[in-house]
Amino acid sequence: MNELKTIAEINEEIKGVVSVAENISLTATNAMLVARQAGNHAVGFSMVVRELRRYSEKTAEAMQGLSRLIYSQVLANANKRNQVRKLDLLNKAEAGGGLAQTRIAPACTSNQANVEETERLIATQVRDLQLSIRRTRKQCAAGLVIARSAGIEAAHGGEMMPVLRQIAQDVEAVVVHIAQRIKKLESRLSETRA
Numbered sequence: 385m386n387e388l389k390t391i392a393e394i395n396e397e398i399k400g401v402v403s404v405a406e407n408i409s410l411t412a413t414n415a416m417l418v419a420r421q422a423g424n425h426a427v428g429f430s431m432v433v434r435e436l437r438r439y440s441e442k443t444a445e446a447m448q449g450l451s452r453l454i455y456s457q458v459l460a461n462a463n464k465r466n467q468v469r470k471l472d473l474l475n476k477a478e479a480g481g482g483l484a485q486t487r488i489a490p491a492c493t494s495n496q497a498n499v500e501e502t503e504r505l506i507a508t509q510v511r512d513l514q515l516s517i518r519r520t521r522k523q524c525a526a527g528l529v530i531a532r533s534a535g536i537e538a539a540h541g542g543e544m545m546p547v548l549r550q551i552a553q554d555v556e557a558v559v560v561h562i563a564q565r566i567k568k569l570e571s572r573l574s575e576t577r578a
């Protein structure tokens with residue numbers, strides 16, 4: 385039960401990251417409009433903002449991929465719980481001895497094999513999740529570089545420089561927030577393995 389609760393909490397965290405990534409995309413779109421107003425002074429800023437939009441799209445896609453992996457994990461864990469319950473019932477029936485024992489023993493063996501196969505599947509899924517989270521964490525590092533580049537490019541924004549700088553700082557803060565949430569996800573996932 386604890387594994388399922390942790391997985392559900394991880395899924396909620398993923399939904400939160402998707403929402404934040406969508407906000408970056410909206411902020412980047414607004415920043416592009418502001419950069420247009422700044423004209424030639426903000427050409428570099430505008431290019432960096434396009435990269436921020438791509439970053440937010442990639443982050444949202446990565447989170448949706450994690451969500452799919454989490455859903456598979458939930459199904460596998462639920463399947464394992466059912467198999468374990470069935471195995472317990474079969475073992476109790478087998479303990480009765482006699483004819484029941486000889487007829488139930490093959491079912492016990494088969495069900496035990498199913499439980500072990502499901503445990504291997506769950507372990508593989510957890511590794512896939514960890515790998516995906518590591519990739520997303522690296523993506524966050526790239527997003528932070530892009531956000532900081534926006535701050536540098538904002539310095540060339542002429543009279544729009546304060547607005548562009550504020551946008552860059554806001555986006556950087558959001559990217560840092562996403563990175564922290566991804567780190568938290570990684571930690572939560574480690575809990576499911578413990």
